[in-house]
Amino acid sequence: MSGTESIGSALREAPVVVLVEPQLGQNIGMAARAMGNFGLKELRIVNPRDGWPNVHAKRAAAGADAIVDGARLFDTVHAAIADCSLVLATTARAHDQAKPVLAPEAAVRELAGEIAGAGRAAILFGRERWGLTNQEVALADRIVTFPVDPEFASLNLAQAVLLMGYEWFKCAKGGVLPFVATERSVRASKEQEQAFFDTLVTELDRVEFLRPPEKRDTMIVNLRNIFSRMEATKQDMQTLHGAIKAIAEGRKGPARGGVLDGEEAARLRALLATTGAGRMPDEQGPVRGLARLLRRNTSDAERVLWKALTRDRRFAGQFKRQTPVGRQIPDFVSFPFRVAIELIAANEPDDLTKDRGERRTWLETRGYRVVDVREADVVGDLEGELARLEKNLETP
Known part of the structure; x- marks a missing residue:
């Protein structure tokens, strides 16, 4: 379409953004996103190279769909700015034209004054490769340029829109931030x-x-x-x-929430195996309390393995530690993979070995695979144990 249409009063609170012959739909979409960030509502496009509507623009807008959907298409810059009383042209090059050259801060103050006086204001942005022509700049009332390194002055189209949008919103809203630091407690006496x-x-x-x-x-x-x-x-x-x-x-003992060393943690597991026989994990009493202590008081090898399981992308989020499965509490369990890991300490007490065997039988009859991992191997060859575990997860 070409020409002008009446503009709703709701759009008169911010300047119009005019993109002159933009080349890529992605750049139009990113410019629309920058507009949405800073309260610029109306987008006008002059003769886009790849046509309109453009699916790439919609994808790159990242949620600024209303701005893209409401964009108006024009054949010429004359038509795009016909209803505007103040037009600013953004450029990184001196065009040797006798008109004021403003920094973004000063430019948005003029825009705000024009809009406050019931005027209509627009900002022109040129092509990605060479910006605005002399003839197009001549149509503007002011030139806006950015304080950038002259040896690398070219800005991406969306970056230029973002900079002007930022200055506009800061001026229009008085620089008020969307949130402030949380209130501190009173100063110590x-x-x-x-x-x-x-x-x-x-x-x-x-x-x-x-x-x-x-x-x-x-x-x-x-x-x-x-x-x-x-x-x-x-x-x-x-x-x-x-x-x-x-x-x-x-270090505190388990009753104070501290950390046991490896030998103490092994004795705690043995005590759980002896005391917890036949009890459900959710019962009040020794099993529930000891299971809670096991989660809090790990062996050195268990801490190393748990850290690896939570950070390695192959396993992250898939395993839980000391979590009941029915009435059993394996060292680690993955419900998605239906795999339980038993961490085997050196010189393990007979009661603990027997308890592990009973737990293995119980879990396997319910469709869980049980993988034994020796603590010494975790400490000595963690990568090797993780690779072996990955193979077990891949095995149906």
Whole structure:
């Protein structure tokens, strides 16, 4: 189509974007997306090379469908800007024309003033390869250029639209951000700061950090200044206080939520095998509690294997650790693959070996494949064990 049509009042809140002879549908779509980001609603296209409508433009718009669907087609720049009272031409080249040259910030202020006075404003963007011609620039009232490196001044079409859209929206909305930082808790009192600092100094004295004695006072002053500069909140102080206490007290036992070493974790599994016989995992009592402790207290090899299963793209998201399958709790289980992994420790107690055998039988009768993995192999050849596991997953 060509010519002009009446423009709805809803579109008069922002300048019109005019793309002059754009070459690729993808660039039109990306320009429409940039428009949508910054409140530019009306798109006019002059003689697009690949015709219109263009499926590539729709795909590249990434959700800005209303702008693409509402785009109007014109045969000439004259027709595209016929109803406009202020026209700005964007260019990276000096056209030696006697008209004002503006940076984007100044340009959008003129656009805003024109629209506020019930005028109609438009921004011209040229072809991807060589921009606007002298004749097209001559139709504009102002020239807009961007402060870019003169040795590499050419911008992608969508980038140019995005820069102008950004400046327009910032001007129109007063630079207000869509969200702000979450509200911090109230600032810590001096009493709370002192309590934390007393704990810190006490623990540092215990490990003889504040030495030699003649430098102790200076070191304490330096430390205090570090935390004073933080302007810490009450929550900050509580977190730091807890961290210092946790470091000072070291590893906790399972009742305190700590981590067992490999030998302790093996004994815990043996205890679960002995105590949990015949109980369902959801029962109140030893099985449920011990299973929860196993998830929290892993052996070194189990931590290594679990880290690999969660990060390796071959297995990520497919396995769960210490998760009940019926009344059984294998070390790892994949419900999509119906595979259970049993991690075998060296010198495993007889009770634990017997429990694993019963668990294997129970799982296999219900369609699960059980893969035994030795802890020593995980530590010594993790990649080899992962490759072997991948083959087991591929086996029907």
